[in-house]
Amino acid sequence: MxxxxxxxxxxxxxxxxxxxxxxxxxxxxxxxxxxxxxxxxxxxxxxxxxxxxxxxxxxxxxxxxxxxxxxxxxxxxxxxxxxxxxxxxxxxxxxxxxxxxxxxxxxxxxxxxxxxxxxxLMESRFLLEAEVRRGMESIGQSDALNDVVLHPGKSMRMLEFELYIDGHFVCSQKADGLIVATPTGSTAYSLSAGGPIMHPKLDAIVIVPMYPHTLSSRPIVVDGNSELKVVVSPELQIYPQISCDGQNHFTCAPGDTLSIRKKAQKLQLIHxxxxxxxxxxxxxxxxxxxxxxxx
Structure with missing residues (x-):
């Protein structure tokens, strides 16, 4: 059959x-x-x-x-x-x-x-799900197979944000933006921003700052089950954009929180x-x- x-x-x-x-x-x-x-x-x-x-x-x-x-x-x-x-x-x-x-x-x-x-050959590729919250209200959400990107949109200004991983404060950062990519997306935008190539079988997420203000800021590879939280500085003068796979876009405001985690359902990709x-x-x-x- x-x-x-x-x-x-x-x-x-x-x-x-x-x-x-x-x-x-x-x-x-x-x-x-x-x-x-x-x-x-x-x-x-x-x-x-x-x-x-x-x-x-x-x-x-x-x-x-x-x-x-x-x-x-x-x-x-x-x-x-x-x-x-x-x-x-x-x-x-x-x-x-x-x-x-x-x-x-x-x-x-x-x-x-x-x-x-x-x-x-059948491969399972995991996706990311991203959600922006303003206080208790959900402002936007989308999925990404490649990457979730926080960027300034049409503005030329630098962004400022705080990064948390699994509830732990990691750093505050000034940069042109932040790329959070899956292994599938490691050969896409993440790669052009200096991120590592990750084999698709890895259960990992890479966090890549875009043109960071501090030269010691480097990509971080974390466990695929990590929960990431990016808090946009309340002092920011612009409204940053969130892009998922460069296709789904929504706008966030100063003080908003972007949450990113692995999606439960996976893509079954045939080769x-x-x-x-x-x-x-x-x-x-x-x-x-x-x-x-x-x-």
Whole structure:
């Protein structure tokens, strides 16, 4: 009995290459007599498709597998929606980097066939949940697969805040902002701000100050079950922004508290059987290749 019968397709909008790949994927899945469900926003770009459509929110409830055609940004958005249902996600890369969407369009049929036949690697990736509170009131909340970022928005002013980990005061800090990243997000914004690369299997969170006022401020790696609290200085003259995966944004005020913790539900991310994390890093980050030495 096939493990994946109801297969959802999510695609990045505004790209003819993505639409071409989705048409090819749809045709391939229908030839295998599978039930294909298109996300409603991408379905509008495919007139006459004849497929069932649904919202992204509903897709996690009715699909056995969701295939994302696009870049890592597309997969981040899908991940936040699918994690709550435990629906596995597979990425076909139509973006640039492709740390998460690791199937090339030219190998679509071969790799998707392997997955449908049960030959794949499944990884659990944890997400973060962030909430901003103003006194007793919740001002905003969102999830992030990559990172939660406190930043000044359009202002050029430096931020000032206090950091607490598991209720313990760590430090007060002046900086351009703060990045709190998962291992998945350690190769994204966190990396460009000087954070470490963390293997996806690590149960850890990295806290990276952005251009801190004090040169001794360095990234801190803490246990993945840590509860973080960032208190925005009441004396601050601007209203900072919180961004989750660079996609969901909300504004906080001086004196607000940002709480960050691991989300209970995890993303189930599918890779081809030959997936190699270090090869991905070597290719995407331009690391040196072998010297030709025989092993």
């Amino acid at each position: 096939d493990q994946f019968r109801n297969i959802g397709i999510i695609g990045r909008l505004g790209s003819s290459r993505v639409l071409d790949t989705i048409r090819r994927l749809k045709r391939f899945l229908l030839e295998r007599h599978l039930h294909v469900i298109l996300e409603d926003s991408i379905a509008e770009m495919l007139p006459g498709h004849g497929m069932q459509t649904c919202t992204r929110k509903l897709m996690g409830e009715i699909c056995d597998l969701v295939i994302v055609v696009g870049g890592d940004g597309s997969l981040l958005g899908a991940a936040r929606a699918m994690a709550r249902h435990g629906t596995p996600v597979l990425g076909i890369n139509r973006g640039s980097l492709g740390f998460l969407t690791d199937i090339r369009p030219d190998e679509l049929e071969a790799r998707v066939s392997e997955v449908l036949e049960g030959r794949y 081809p059987v030959e997936h190699n994390y270090y090869e991905i890093c070597r290719t995407k980050l331009g690391w040196g290749s072998r010297l030709g030495v025989q092993e």
